[in-house]
Structure formats: structure tokens, C-alpha cells
Amino acid sequence: MKSVEEQLKIVLRGCDTVYSQEELRKKITRSVEKNQPLRVKLGMDPTAPDLTLGHTVVLQKLRDFQDCGHKAVLIIGDYTAMIGDPSGRSKTRPVLTPEQVKTNAETYLAQAGKVIDTSPEKLEIRHNSEWLKPLDFADVIRMASKVTVARMMERDTFAKRQKAGIEVFIHELFYPMMQAQDSVEIKADVELGGTDQTFNNLMGRDFQRNMDMAPQVVMVMPILVGTDGTEKMSKSLGNYIGVAEAPSDMFGKVMSIPDELMLNYYTLLTKVDEQRMTELTDSGKTHPRDAKVELGKQIVTKFHDEKAAESAVEEFFRIHGKGKAGLPDDIPEVKVPVDLLADGEISAADLAVCCGFAKSKGEARRLISDNGIRLEGEPLPDPMGMVKVTSGQVVQRGKRKFVRLVVG
RNA sequence: GGGAGUGUACCCAAGUGGCCAAAGGGGACGGGCUGUAAACCCGUUGGCGUUCGCCUUCGAUGGUUCGAAUCCAUCCGCUCCCA
Numbered sequence: 001m002k003s004v005e006e007q008l009k010i011v012l013r014g015c016d017t018v019y020s021q022e023e024l025r026k027k028i029t030r031s032v033e034k035n036q037p038l039r040v041k042l043g044m045d046p047t048a049p050d051l052t053l054g055h056t057v058v059l060q061k062l063r064d065f066q067d068c069g070h071k072a073v074l075i076i077g078d079y080t081a082m083i084g085d086p087s088g089r090s091k092t093r094p095v096l097t098p099e100q101v102k103t104n105a106e107t108y109l110a111q112a113g114k115v116i117d118t119s120p121e122k123l124e125i126r127h128n129s130e131w132l133k134p135l136d137f138a139d140v141i142r143m144a145s146k147v148t149v150a151r152m153m154e155r156d157t158f159a160k161r162q163k164a165g166i167e168v169f170i171h172e173l174f175y176p177m178m179q180a181q182d183s184v185e186i187k188a189d190v191e192l193g194g195t196d197q198t199f200n201n202l203m204g205r206d207f208q209r210n211m212d213m214a215p216q217v218v219m220v221m222p223i224l225v226g227t228d229g230t231e232k233m234s235k236s237l238g239n240y241i242g243v244a245e246a247p248s249d250m251f252g253k254v255m256s257i258p259d260e261l262m263l264n265y266y267t268l269l270t271k272v273d274e275q276r277m278t279e280l281t282d283s284g285k286t287h288p289r290d291a292k293v294e295l296g297k298q299i300v301t302k303f304h305d306e307k308a309a310e311s312a313v314e315e316f317f318r319i320h321g322k323g324k325a326g327l328p329d330d331i332p333e334v335k336v337p338v339d340l341l342a343d344g345e346i347s348a349a350d351l352a353v354c355c356g357f358a359k360s361k362g363e364a365r366r367l368i369s370d371n372g373i374r375l376e377g378e379p380l381p382d383p384m385g386m387v388k389v390t391s392g393q394v395v396q397r398g399k400r401k402f403v404r405l406v407v408g
Numbered sequence: 409g410g411g412a413g414u415g416u417a418c419c420c421a422a423g424u425g426g427c428c429a430a431a432g433g434g435g436a437c438g439g440g441c442u443g444u445a446a447a448c449c450c451g452u453u454g455g456c457g458u459u460c461g462c463c464u465u466c467g468a469u470g471g472u473u474c475g476a477a478u479c480c481a482u483c484c485g486c487u488c489c490c491a
Contacts, residue, residue, distance in 0.1 A: 370437090
């Protein structure tokens, strides 16, 4: 087992806040002395089927604990999913069906496995329906009697919604309590989460104290900002990079983040050490583009492998480099129906629509007159015109969308 | 239960009888430029034929009117204040 100081160094990297550092030090010290691993809890929300890099920030922290010899306890919130975490939400979450929860949990685990160690001695997986489902109404009342309305409404997301005139439903108030109960049930020593989970996680401490247990240490990680550079990374905002995405997309998306975000990404998503990070993010020392290419490589390597990263870089510059004449490695094929053709020609607008580049002919015409559609690299000149097409030709929308034609 | 508001396109938000397919902003998309899918600048942003028009759209339904996002009625949703 690593020394206390080593462990603290690894485990504290990138952390936003620890409640509290002294307690953490004590717990780790005792764990080393008694050679007994800590139980480190992470609750997962089976609401989204795919993980984004945002989710991996806290998963990586869990991995850090595993690497220090501790036990990860992953809670699948199959029961809490009936409420949905209200954190950061301006709207109530839709309720999930048991089937959705199940399939989401499966893909989640598969994808989380890219970050955490899934060997059984390092990872314990629990479903919170195990202890929440047997509770009867009286148990729930008893639970609710431990927390005041005022305390609950302090919570920023509730307070904000209340103030903004957006409804807050009673059942949402139960979410933090259920999550807190999880900590009691699994006897968590440490709970991890994003900063948006602070309230929920701290409530776990209260519940444990009520049960005369040693309260868990709460460690919250910063929320990863999405590719837009402002909002939290999330699927619904469309500013995400998915764990399961193809190397070229993953790399391209990393290249699209604002330069200012690089330090943040380096800290939270890579293991690059501090000194190297400051070199990379100092534009006097490193060209920002090169720093970003390096970042992209690191990230693609983490979720795929080094070879995939190299070819993603190569492809990126082939397409977006100086000449801009390059083509991606994989181009989907699209059939051009014969009935749109007359003497081997098709109307420019129809072509764009059947390639899937425009939803309507009007949109297609607008795109064409903005030089947005290219055939074999040449912009289509006339939105009203006809063009000759043959199988194998490449049609392109903008810089990134390509399609190969199959006529007939 | 009483009272006051409010519902407009992907989102926010203007519009209170014709000049409204509906201002503005955000987002998204396209172009230019570049250091990249950064930044910045420009453009596009209901559908169908097209230099003119037709069709669908402003919570829902019905009505008034030559004409309604705009007026009236009923209904539905949401919020706030009082009880």
C-alpha cells in the first residue's frame, strides 16, 4: 500500500473541495495502519445511456482510490431513478422505466470500465433498490422527519427554481435523503461526486451521524465544462464528448474547445503533471494548437489507444489542414434513387436532400447558394441547377460531413 | 377557496386588428479568415413551387370580422399573492 502522503497527493489532484481534509487524512492513516481499505462510494445515475468525459472526471477519482488500494463501491441508483436527480435541473426529470434503467446501467458499466478497475476485489456494485424498495410508508415518514423544509430548500437548485417561479415537486425533496440512506447502508468512508452533488453528499454525513456511524468524507470534483466553453458538459446541451465516440470525433471535439479550457481539461482528464501542464498552456512556450493536439491525443489514447490517436490526428489535418482537400477514412454511402435522375443529372437541391444534408429543398437551396455543398470538392454553383452525378463521387456539406454516392 | 398574471418558432423574448412567416438575443448551420471543429467577421435559420405567389404556424377549441398571434367565449397548462 502506498504511503499516506503519496495517497493524499494522488487523491487530491483536481479536487474542488474536501469535507474535510483532516478527516480524510485520518481515515487514510488508519486504513494504512490497519491495512484495511476504505469504502469509497460513487452513486451513478442510470438516466443517460452514454457517458461523457464529464462523468469520467469523478470516475477517474474513484480509480485513483482503487489504485491506492481502496475499495470502490458503485451504487446503481435504480430506485432513485424513479425520481431523477434534481441537481442543476430547471425541470423535473422524466421518470425512467425499469427497462431503461437496466439498459442504461449496462452501457454505463461497460463504458465506466474504461476508467475504473472492474475486478471484483476492487469494485463492489450495488443497486439501491436493495434497501430502498423494502421501506414502507412509515419508514419514509421517519426518514423525512429528520430533515427540515428550510434545510432542504436551502439547496441551490431548489432555491433557484423557487425564485424563478419554476415548480419544485415534493418527491424531488426525497432524492437527497435516498442518496444519504445509500451511504448509511453501504457504510461509506468516502463519497465522491461532482460539486453539484455537494448537498446530497453532505446529507449522507447527517444520516450516518444519526445512525451513530462515523460520517463519510465528501470529496467533490469540479464540473467539466462542455465544448462550448460555458455550460456543464451534458448530452442534453449537445456540448459533450462521449466516452464511446469514434477516435476522430473525439479528437475533433477536443480541438473545438476554447483555448482557455485546456488547463482545465489537462487537469481533470489527463495525468500530465503540473509542470508540464503549465508549459503546455503557456502560449509563449507552446503553440495553443499544438497544446490542444497533445490534449486530444492524450484523451483519445485514454479511451481508445495510441494508434487510434495518431490516425485521428493524421485524419484531422488531412481534412482541416491547409489544402482542405482531404477526405476522412470512412465515408458513408448514400443511394441516389433513379427516379430523381434525368439523363444522369439531378437537381442540385434534390442531391443535397437525398444525401441527408438538408431537411427540405428550401434549406438545400440556401446551403448551396452559401457554397455549403460540394461535389468532388467543388461548390455547387447554382441552387436551381442540375448536376451530373456518377457512383463513387463524394458530396460534402461544410467541412465535416461527407457522403459517397451510389447511383441507381 | 379568492385575486393577479402568463402560454409566441430549437431556447429566451418582442409584437395588442391588416405593413406578420412574425423584431431582438442565444443556439445551430454555412462562408471568409486563421493557429484548430479556438477567436473574429459575414450570411442563413417554417414548407412548396418560385423574382410573384400558395400552404402550415403564435397553448386548445369555437366565435366576431372583408381580415386575428392580436378582439370575444369556453377549456387546458404554469406561476405568484391572499386564505
